[in-house]
Amino acid sequence: MFELKKSGDKFHFVLKAGNGQVILTSQMYASKASAMNGIESVKKNCGDEKCWETKTAKNGKFHFNLKSTNGQIVGSSQMYKDESGMKNGIASVQKNAPGADVKEVE
Numbered sequence: 001m002f003e004l005k006k007s008g009d010k011f012h013f014v015l016k017a018g019n020g021q022v023i024l025t026s027q028m029y030a031s032k033a034s035a036m037n038g039i040e041s042v043k044k045n046c047g048d049e050k051c052w053e054t055k056t057a058k059n060g061k062f063h064f065n066l067k068s069t070n071g072q073i074v075g076s077s078q079m080y081k082d083e084s085g086m087k088n089g090i091a092s093v094q095k096n097a098p099g100a101d102v103k104e105v106e
Contacts, residue, residue, distance in 0.1 A: 002039050002102045004032070011035035015042065015075065015097055023092045024066065024075040039102055041068045042075055046097045052090060062086035066093065 004013045011032050015024040024042065029035040045051040045068055053065040053073075061079040064086055068074050075093075080086040 002042075002097075002100050004035055004039070004102055004104045005106075006032075013039055013102075015093060015100060017092050017096055022078065023089055023096065024077060026075050027073065036102070038074050042066060042093070042097050043100070045069065045074070046094050054086060054090075064090055 001016050002013050003016060004011060007028065010028040010030060011034070012028050013026045013035055014022045017023050026035065026038050026042075029038060046066060048069075051067050051069070053067060055063055055065070057063060057079060059079075061081060062083050062085065063079050064077045065073045066075045077086065077089050080089060
């Protein structure tokens, strides 16, 4: 499920897995329409291996970004203690995003 949220005068979204855990968080968008376009970009690009960027933080934890075809980051993960956890996170986005509903929350 995508949750679309308004923060001040900007919008962002999170993608939650079936268990309610946040698996992807977006950047801030100036408009609701832009945030909805970001959600569509996640749905469209999550199956394309070239759109995934995996990283290791200075503290040794792992995280990932999902990019659109133009190279802009549309979503980022939490930090994972190991690489297998990060890979499971990517697999969860790939499984959950394409058919996910969008719910607006306060």
